[in-house]
Amino acid sequence: AGPLDHPGYVKSATCSACHGFAGASRSDTMPVLAGMDAAYIKKALQDYASGKRVSPEMEPFAKQALQLGVDDVAGYFASQKKAPTPVTADPAAVARGRTAAATCAGCHGADGKGDPSKQIPDLRGQPPGYLRNQMMLFKADRRSPGDANLKAIKTLMKTVPDQTFADLAAYYSSQR
Amino acid sequence: AAAMQGDFMPKGGKRVVVVGGGWGGATAAKYLRLGDPSIEVVLLEPNKEFISCPFSNLVLSGVRTLPSLTISYDGLRAHGVKVLHAPAVAIEPEIQRVRVGEGFLQYDRLIVSPGVDFIFEQIDGAGQGERVVHAWKAGDQTVTLAHQLQSMPDGDVFVLTVPPVAFRCPPGPYERTSQIAWYLKTNKPKSKLIVLDANQNIVSKTGLFRAAWKAYPNIDYRASNKVTKVDFGERVVTTEFGDRVKFDVLNLIPPQRAGAIALRSGLGGDDQRWCPVDHVTYESTKARNIHVIGDATTGLPVPKSGNVANSMGKITAHAVTRLLAGKPPVPMPPGNTCYSWVSDREAIAVVNAYKIENNKVVQIEQKLTPAQSPQVAQNAVGWAQSIWHDMLG
Ligand SMILES: Cc1cc2nc3c(=O)[nH]c(=O)nc-3n(C[C@H](O)[C@H](O)[C@H](O)COP(=O)(O)OP(=O)(O)OC[C@H]3O[C@@H](n4cnc5c(N)ncnc54)[C@H](O)[C@@H]3O)c2cc1C
Numbered sequence: 272a273g274p275l276d277h278p279g280y281v282k283s284a285t286c287s288a289c290h291g292f293a294g295a296s297r298s299d300t301m302p303v304l305a306g307m308d309a310a311y312i313k314k315a316l317q318d319y320a321s322g323k324r325v326s327p328e329m330e331p332f333a334k335q336a337l338q339l340g341v342d343d344v345a346g347y348f349a350s351q352k353k354a355p356t357p358v359t360a361d362p363a364a365v366a367r368g369r370t371a372a373a374t375c376a377g378c379h380g381a382d383g384k385g386d387p388s389k390q391i392p393d394l395r396g397q398p399p400g401y402l403r404n405q406m407m408l409f410k411a412d413r414r415s416p417g418d419a420n421l422k423a424i425k426t427l428m429k430t431v432p433d434q435t436f437a438d439l440a441a442y443y444s445s446q447r
Numbered sequence: 448a449a450a451m452q453g454d455f456m457p458k459g460g461k462r463v464v465v466v467g468g469g470w471g472g473a474t475a476a477k478y479l480r481l482g483d484p485s486i487e488v489v490l491l492e493p494n495k496e497f498i499s500c501p502f503s504n505l506v507l508s509g510v511r512t513l514p515s516l517t518i519s520y521d522g523l524r525a526h527g528v529k530v531l532h533a534p535a536v537a538i539e540p541e542i543q544r545v546r547v548g549e550g551f552l553q554y555d556r557l558i559v560s561p562g563v564d565f566i567f568e569q570i571d572g573a574g575q576g577e578r579v580v581h582a583w584k585a586g587d588q589t590v591t592l593a594h595q596l597q598s599m600p601d602g603d604v605f606v607l608t609v610p611p612v613a614f615r616c617p618p619g620p621y622e623r624t625s626q627i628a629w630y631l632k633t634n635k636p637k638s639k640l641i642v643l644d645a646n647q648n649i650v651s652k653t654g655l656f657r658a659a660w661k662a663y664p665n666i667d668y669r670a671s672n673k674v675t676k677v678d679f680g681e682r683v684v685t686t687e688f689g690d691r692v693k694f695d696v697l698n699l700i701p702p703q704r705a706g707a708i709a710l711r712s713g714l715g716g717d718d719q720r721w722c723p724v725d726h727v728t729y730e731s732t733k734a735r736n737i738h739v740i741g742d743a744t745t746g747l748p749v750p751k752s753g754n755v756a757n758s759m760g761k762i763t764a765h766a767v768t769r770l771l772a773g774k775p776p777v778p779m780p781p782g783n784t785c786y787s788w789v790s791d792r793e794a795i796a797v798v799n800a801y802k803i804e805n806n807k808v809v810q811i812e813q814k815l816t817p818a819q820s821p822q823v824a825q826n827a828v829g830w831a832q833s834i835w836h837d838m839l840g
Contacts (some may be wrong), residue, residue, distance in 0.1 A: 272479060273484050274481075275478070275481055275765070280763065281777045281778075281779045284756055284762065284765075284777075285756065285780070285781065285782030285800075286782075287761075287833070287834075287837045288754055288757060288758070288784065288830065288833060288834045288837060289784070289826075289829065289830050289833050289834070290833065291833045291836060291837065292836070297830065297832045297833050297840075298829035298830075298832040298833050299825075299829065300825045300826050300828065300829030301826070301827075301829040302828070304660055319816045327796060327798055327815065327816045327817070328784060328798050328826065329810070329815050330762050330798075330814050331798045331799065331811060331812040331814050332782060332798070332800050332811070334495065334800060334811050334812055335469075335780065335800035335801070335802065335811055338802055338811060339780075339802070348569075350581055365558045372660065396819035400825070404822070404825075407610070419469060431497065
């Protein structure tokens with residue numbers, strides 16, 4: 272049985288236009304969904320649909336997923352084999368990022384594995400461009416603006432110089 | 448073609464023939480094989496390589512090259528799709544055969560995704576299109592138009608004509624306007640671009656294009672100016688009101704209809720222009736066991752876009768797989784995102800999500816990006832990489 276036999280497939284077929292077949296994104300800007308924690312996917316979709324997490328691309332598709340059955344959609348991507356990004360990172364940036372990542376380890380773990388029980392996402396193998404962009408959005412309070420639960424991460428991001436984001440992104444992206 | 452005589456590839460088990468290896472057909476062929484590897488899939492496509500229309504407006508402005516939009520069919524072959532580089536000549540619905548070369552292929556189900564053809568006869572002087580540069584199918588035409596634009600002397604006038612709806616890619620002519628205007632502003636500041644639009648206003652993303660064009664005073668946009676005549680000798684186009692407009696370089700985008708093979712095979716609706724289909728299976732309402740997808744279809748609240756054709760390919764592959772296994776099809780809604788580049792580095796987008804209600808496609812929401820930005824352009828690149836791989840990888 273392949274990805275198309277999962278009951279969530281018929282509710283998720285439109286997503287591969289951006290996130291790749293079965294959530295294995297090929298590009299630097301679109302996050303990998305394959306193997307992502309189901310509860311985190313569900314929360315992200317709810318945040319997009321309500322407009323809390325702002326994305327013109329995701330808002331309509333999140334609403335679609337909620338109408339069709341968000342648990343099936345989240346379950347579909349969560350059940351796929353994790354597929355790290357094919358985008359490669361510069362080893363020197365990875366090394367710098369490893370050092371800089373010490374401040375993030377408290378929440379994301381040393382390698383970026385995250386913690387599903389606290390809905391802290393797994394950063395490993397995500398495309399570097401996507402990770403970097405999300406850090407910039409946190410820093411500018413443009414990802415879920417005003418969300419009280421994200422105060423700590425945003426305060427921390429404000430202390431990180433912009434150039435360091437690329438290093439952090441390279442590091443987490445290169446982890447498996 | 449010598450080999451294609453009689454029943455040149457006798458059918459063994461279940462077989463689906465796909466006509467057209469563009470956005471709809473390539474996707475359908477791949478997903479049929481993913482869904483049920485016991486189905487033999489034969490794809491008929493005269494072109495040796497796939498060339499993407501999305502991003503081809505950037506070839507005109509020199510921001511992208513055509514080779515960067517060209518993809519091999521080897522990915523489909525690796526999925527077990529039998530790719531035949533030959534056109535379908537005719538369809539015989541009653542006996543479930545497609546004529547190819549001097550022979551035929553038997554099918555259980557047929558998927559037709561022939562894209563659009565041009566209605567040259569609505570433009571007096573266009574003949575059979577011999578001298579028309581439309582660049583509305585990416586390939587040689589794109590290169591020709593890019594060359595004409597890039598080699599035109601500073602001060603010359605570029606005229607772009609937009610046909611009445613419905614046509615392939617509603618925002619396409621306005622993305623092209625933006626790219627040409629950006630190129631002229633940067634490279635030929637004395638030149639201007641006259642846009643003669645048959646429609647009453649910019650058809651898609653109107654406000655966002657208007658905002659983008661504030662940076663391009665070289666655009667002379669004229670709504671409700673339908674071009675009905677062209678004189679290549681005098682280098683003049685004439686509108687339905689008799690206005691004559693001189694051009695140095697002309698990009699004439701002609702009125703469009705479904706690809707000829709679909710209309711010739713009786714799949715056209717009352718308008719004899721586009722093909723009506725079921726909203727769940729994409730089976731033609733005119734012929735059994737034949738499914739039509741992509742730009743050729745009508746009656747759904749969706750734009751004629753590559754993203755929609757890709758959706759339809761996946762949905763139809765799923766439905767056909769189920770039908771051939773004797774199971775009922777599962778309703779699956781399409782989706783759409785159209786990115787448009789308004790300069791060399793900024794883009795805008797329109798996003799449409801749908802659901803199926805009472806076996807009809809219904810829009811849930813349409814959303815526009817709030818403004819043009821480099822981030823949207825980056826997302827456009829990401830979309831292209833992902834969707835090309837989804838089709839052909
Ligand atoms: C300038 C431009 C920009 C665009 N930008 C975008 C964009 O950014 N995003 C987007 O989503 N869409 C965009 N589009 C629209 C998109 O290209 C079309 O909607 C899409 O190609 C439709 O897919 P299709 O399968 O219906 O047709 P096509 O992709 O055209 O495929 C049809 C195929 O059928 C083949 N064929 C025709 N007749 C036969 C026959 N008798 N036998 C065998 N094969 C046959 C043709 O050779 C062709 O390869 C753009 C279009 C243009 C022109």
